[in-house]
Amino acid sequence: IRIMEQACTGDSSLQVRPLKTKYPQGAERMLIYAVTGRKINSSLLPADAGCVVDNAETAAAVYRAVALGKPVTERIVTVTGEAVARPSNFLAPVGMDHQELLEAAGGLAKPAEKIVSGGLMMGFALFDLHVPVTKTTSGLVCLSADEVSRHRPTACINCGRCVAQCPEHLVPARLARFAQHGDEKNFLKYYGMECCECGCCSYVCPARRPLAQEIKSMRKMVLANRKKRQEGDKK
Ligand code: SF4
Ligand code: SF4
Incomplete structure (x- = not known):
C-alpha cells in the first residue's frame, strides 16, 4: 500500500483506498460497496454503479494489450498444498497441462486426496490433471488426506x-x-x-x-x- 501510495503521489486522479482485510472483500459487489458505498444486484453491471473492477493482473493485461498489442498468453499460477513437493508460483503459458505444472513444482510429495483448481473457497475439484491452463486459471491446490476432512455431509441441524x-x-x-x-x-x-x-x-x-x-x-x-x-x- 505504501508503494502504491508513493506511485500515485502527484496525480490527483488516482487514490489508494486501503480496505479491511476480510473475506470475501474482493468480490465485485463487495468491493464496489466498500469503496463507493454504491450497491448493485446480480441484474446490474459494475458500470451501472459507474465502476470498472479489475485486479492487478487484469490491469497489467489491459496495459500489455493496449500499449504493446500483446494478447494474454501467460498466467501467474500458484501450485500449493501440503501434498506438493515444492509449492511455487509460476508464469505458465495458457494451454499448459496441469500435470506439467505440478511436475514443475516437484510433483507430489505424498498422495493427494483432493486436487482443486483455483482457490480453496471458490475453486473446483479436478478429477484429471490433463486439463489446460486457461486465462482464468489462478491456482492448483493439492490436499493430502490430513488436510481434507473425512466427514460426510449429514442432515442440517438448523444452526443458522x-x-x-x-x-x-x-x-x-x-x-x-x-x-x-x-x-x-x-x-x-x-x-x-x-x-x-x-x-x-x-x-x-x-x-x-x-x-x-x-x-x-x-x-x-x-x-x-x-x-x-x-x-x-x-x-
Ligand atoms: S456461497 Fe453461500 S455464503 Fe457465499 S454468497 Fe452464496 S449463499 Fe452466501
Ligand atoms: S443451518 Fe447450520 S447445519 Fe444447516 S446448512 Fe446452515 S450451517 Fe449447515
Missing part, C-alpha cells in the same frame, strides 16, 4: 451459521434445498442469483453440507435456462 456468514444476506440452507430439487421458481424467489459463490456457507456448516456447490450448480442451470429461453424467443 450459514445465514449468519452469508455476505449477501441469503439463506443458504434453504437455497441449497431448492437447488437439490431443481426448484428454479423458489430459488429465484429467495434471491439465489444474488449468491457471489464465496463458499462461506459451506466453510462454516457443521453438518458439512456442500451448500455453495449446490447453489453454484443451480445458478449455472438458471443462466443456461435463461439463455435457452432467449434463443427460443429469437426464433
